[in-house]
Amino acid sequence: MAGLRESILRTSLELFEQKGFHGVTVNQIVAASNTSKGGFYHHFQSKDELLFVIHDTFITYVLKEANAANEIHKSPIKKIQSIIKAFVKVFDLYKPHISVFYQESNYLKPEYEEQIKRKRDAFKQMVFQVIEEGQETGDFRKELPMEITGMAILGMVNWIYKWYTPEGKYTIDEIADVYVDIILHAILTTNVVSEENFQSHMLERPFFTEKK
Amino acid sequence: MAGLRESILRTSLELFEQKGFHGVTVNQIVAASNTSKGGFYHHFQSKDELLFVIHDTFITYVLKEANAANEIHKSPIKKIQSIIKAFVKVFDLYKPHISVFYQESNYLKPEYEEQIKRKRDAFKQMVFQVIEEGQETGDFRKELPMEITGMAILGMVNWIYKWYTPEGKYTIDEIADVYVDIILHAILTTNVVSEENFQSHMLERPFFTEKK
DNA sequence: CATTACAGACCAACCAGTCGGTCTCTAAAG
């Protein structure tokens, strides 16, 4: 038998994703995890703490990945490319977490909310930062307001949780490629991501273009 | 005194936006609306019906606007432009509705959910349709998978409810302009939305570009 | 034998929804 704590986390995650945090009772969680109230409250202080743990594992992971992507590269183009790819791929791993995260974040108790908010803001600031850098180096179009552009990108990616399923028509890598392409087309000053630009910007070729 | 029904709708909307559907009790709604349980249940069958009404007024409006935008124009470029603009502007009018809509749509009772889903799908299909048209006419890049592109656009716009506030740095019209610009840059085959293209595609000039 | 891990009966609070009743306004009857 695996650790009970992990088992509770897994099953509750499934339940929350299907029915929402308020649509699932502690008794249901306990039944689905083959344990008892005692078992549950031995590992978690409250139902709210459970919600927090789910939020936290996801956001911590995203922030870590983004930081890594950000540090590896120095060109803003490679940076944003790499962050977006990492970000999109997270949805393959953590889709249930993210669904719960965005649908129930209102209901976090203040003490938990603050911690989550800090990490989320850190991530957002990082994206903003990269956009600003790109505008300064001249790689990104200066006429686009940085905040709006940043939120557009974040929204586009975040929304994936509403529709992505591993059984869908496209793999997560294909989706990531398309998103990178869309965003780069939108913000690069070099308007054509043409054959030459694959070299010049060291862009990876997305799956949906053919080498001629 | 305005109608009690409207008054309940307005106050409950505010409360739901702040605390979420499950964070607000009928008694709180009743107190904030200066009425009583009796008053409430005279106008609404249940708390769930209230949620449905909120969802429905918003989605009905969006669908109507988008249909109008879609019918006025015949060029796919103008169509998508017009739909996006209308869509973005909705957030100025209905932000509380939309917040509740996206955070609590899990909790709609099946009989209500179906109605909402139908309208939402109709809207989505319309966006997909326009993208397909644009690809057929050669205005939009054929290499972009239609579904992914469509969801990217919808996500980008929908996410606005998370951050937009009328008191913010940019007006809703400015945001709409930037979004249209970003999307057109991303999907138009004509890669440069340059001076000539303003004429050729009859694009309106967004607020952040200067005539030279 | 002591600490940790879990079981499950139990409880107090809460909350959507009900129900009998009041008040007001209109309109027909006398």
Place this chain on the structure above:
DNA sequence: CTTTAGAGACCGACTGGTTGGTCTGTAATG
């Protein structure tokens, strides 16, 4: 003009079921 009848709007005490959380007991562990 007055009285009566009825309908719609609204009130608020009450309830029945539900839910998160507690507490005492017990088995395993080391």
